[in-house]
Amino acid sequence: MTDWTAYFTELDQLPAPMRATLLRDSRRLKFPAGTRLFGPGQPAGYLLLLISGRIRVTQMSETGREVVLYRVGAGESCVLTSACMLAYDDLAAEGVAETALQAIGIPRATFDEMMALSAEFRGFVMRAWSRRVTDLLSLIDDIAFQRIDLRLAARLLAMVEGDTVRATHQQLATELGSAREVISRALSEFQRRGWIEQARGELRLIDRPALENLTQGAER
Amino acid sequence: MTDWTAYFTELDQLPAPMRATLLRDSRRLKFPAGTRLFGPGQPAGYLLLLISGRIRVTQMSETGREVVLYRVGAGESCVLTSACMLAYDDLAAEGVAETALQAIGIPRATFDEMMALSAEFRGFVMRAWSRRVTDLLSLIDDIAFQRIDLRLAARLLAMVEGDTVRATHQQLATELGSAREVISRALSEFQRRGWIEQARGELRLIDRPALENLTQGAER
CATH class of the missing domain: 1.10.10.10 (Winged helix-like DNA-binding domain superfamily/Winged helix DNA-binding domain)
Incomplete structure (x- = not known):
């Protein structure tokens, strides 16, 4: 697979052997607009990194109502929901391809291996995670007070x-x-x-x- | 230090050498009620695991208003905000000791070492993370729709x-x-x-x- 790590700030700084592992084990995926990528009853099998397109992540409430939580764009990872889904399966968030997508899928086992091997990869995941939490906090603030x-x-x-x-x-x-x-x-x-x-x-x-x-x- | 890992579901299943590392490097901390544990301008130096007491985690909006995001109780970890703060420093969340606290503080370097060494520890962190994200999603749902x-x-x-x-x-x-x-x-x-x-x-x-x-x- 061609080296797609250049699309993702920080991942391009992985040491060469780590980058080789990631390139060897990841898959290049394409989805048409409207594809449901993950959600209740359909756990994410991969950590998705977006090359092009946009994912809309929505929460489905128990009463059937929806809130758009955030969008994932090119060069970003769907790390919060995917990783939560890897860990724990009753998150009520759903991800849908809002446009046609090109993405990299990192399988669960590779994700875990990279978390073990690379402080840089852990940093990438934790920073992406904290940015999404920041998105959620700012949504809470908007809904509560604006x-x-x-x-x-x-x-x-x-x-x-x-x-x-x-x-x-x-x-x-x-x-x-x-x-x-x-x-x-x-x-x-x-x-x-x-x-x-x-x-x-x-x-x-x-x-x-x-x-x-x-x-x-x-x-x- | 006595073996406190029994207080925390999953951590008590760490392999013995990992548990020894964690026990060797962590500190037992006490805080009186009202202590500000972390917040903007005061990054968390530790990942906190609570032995007793309760932490209130609040978001401060840019307009000076507050929302209680969730509470951390005995046997739980303050993993979401602490880990976000280890990674990225402009999260607008603040943690305050709502009661007197006894806690275990895992220093940043030990946290990182454990993430590298132990799949069990990574699982502990990811599950704790995903539970807190679930808390945030359910707060969003409440504020938006209830x-x-x-x-x-x-x-x-x-x-x-x-x-x-x-x-x-x-x-x-x-x-x-x-x-x-x-x-x-x-x-x-x-x-x-x-x-x-x-x-x-x-x-x-x-x-x-x-x-x-x-x-x-x-x-x-």
Whole structure:
């Protein structure tokens, strides 16, 4: 296999014999958009490192509702959920290929061998882990303390293509860890103010500066 | 040092030479209630394993608000935050001794050595890690989707001693990742219904069955 370690900061600093082990035992994987990569009842067999594409990691609540926890992009590893799943199997998180993916899969036995052999690899895993925990803490902070209208405006601006956001109210609720009714109410208010127009399954942003102003009123 | 590994499920299964290393290099630590164990600007020097007492791990938001993330009890390790802090230093979580503590401190170098030498120790760390991530996911779920009055009733029932809960509105808000005004409003409603009485810095539960009924109306 060609040397893909250059895609991943820190892994390219592994000593040569370690890198050889990793290259020998890992597999190059491809998945079409929409593939469910892991989740309840389907433990991750590999630690996934993403060459290209994007994974959406979602929590399924016991009541059937969803929150987007974070996304994994190219050059990142899906280390938190994968490693948790390697260790312990009732994590309620699900990973789905949001786009077509190219990834490296490190099998469980190789992961364990590398953890034993290489302080650099342990450092890579622990730092990736702590970054994802930071993502979760910042999500907790947002959900607990940020006003939903500010978060919604910011999310619309992040998702817009041209002047259109393709998403249902339920999808926006899942993105923001909120309830559909709450999102519908905030969108109606945005529409009343002439900031957006709504159609089935999509929104048009009409007054982007007004939405930007609103997000800048956020507390951070 | 006496063999404390028996306090910790899984660690007592370490092979004898590993256990000897761990016992040789770890320290027995004591802290009075209220000690700040780690936090921004004060990285954890040790991985802490708790023999007795309780640690409260809180997130400090950038806006100065707090959420209780989880508590670490006797027989548990403070592995998530400590290990994140060993790896990466800008985690916004703070650990405080909620009671007087007796703990084992595993120094960073010993932690790293044990991770290299022992698959059992790696398993211990990864499982502890994944349990804490599960705690965080369940907190996200609660904050995002559970009605605050149900969560507040459940928390009052968990905190009551005799018939009294000693906590300010702000402390209850921090416990639940909510705002003080939201808690005050819910408590006023509980009082109006004759379920509680309020005094400065404490509450008296008058109609416990009514609070229990409310929590059973929760969606899970």
